[in-house]
Amino acid sequence: MATSNYLLIKQRSVIEFLAAEGCSAANIHARMKTVYGEMCISDCAVRKWVRIFKGEDPRETILCDRKRSGRPLSASVTAHREKVDCMIRANRRVKQKEIANAVGILKEQVHHIVTTVLGYEKSLPVGSQDSSL
Structure with missing residues (x-):
């Protein structure tokens, strides 16, 4: 599980970089598909992350999922x-x-x-x- 989480963070980094360069979500997904193959995240997820990264300052973007509160025990x-x-x-x-x-x-x-x-x-x-x- 740790390797898939690491791979996801790497792919988010690639999306952040290419989105900062001005690439479209479809172009980013096509480029990632050639590198990561079957382990590439979906086109829908790429579009979501491009929207997130284009709306924020790239220097302040957090690539890892934030801690969730969950239900109290x-x-x-x-x-x-x-x-x-x-x-x-x-x-x-x-x-x-x-x-x-x-x-x-x-x-x-x-x-x-x-x-x-x-x-x-x-x-x-x-x-x-x-x-x-």
Whole structure:
């Protein structure tokens, strides 16, 4: 994956340079296709980057993708962990769906907190122990 990302950055550099020279997007893509062959980015992507590079100062252009915020990981919030732990200690037979509704998070997040963060496991009922051992 690192090599394809590196190749993409190299191709963006070529597009930036040729766009600064005044080449059209179609001409840039044709020239890149002869050099990179099947690994060349699409014509549509070349046009997008030419628009970006022609609209900005070439000295201030960032070739790498900017960091994205993404979704916050609310399952790791300490308050959620404490609420889930308190509910389980109060009633060990409480269901994950009930915890999720009470705390206000997804059932999958409750499962993550219970199993991974808190380390709780299902235990077998007293009478159902495997007697074949």
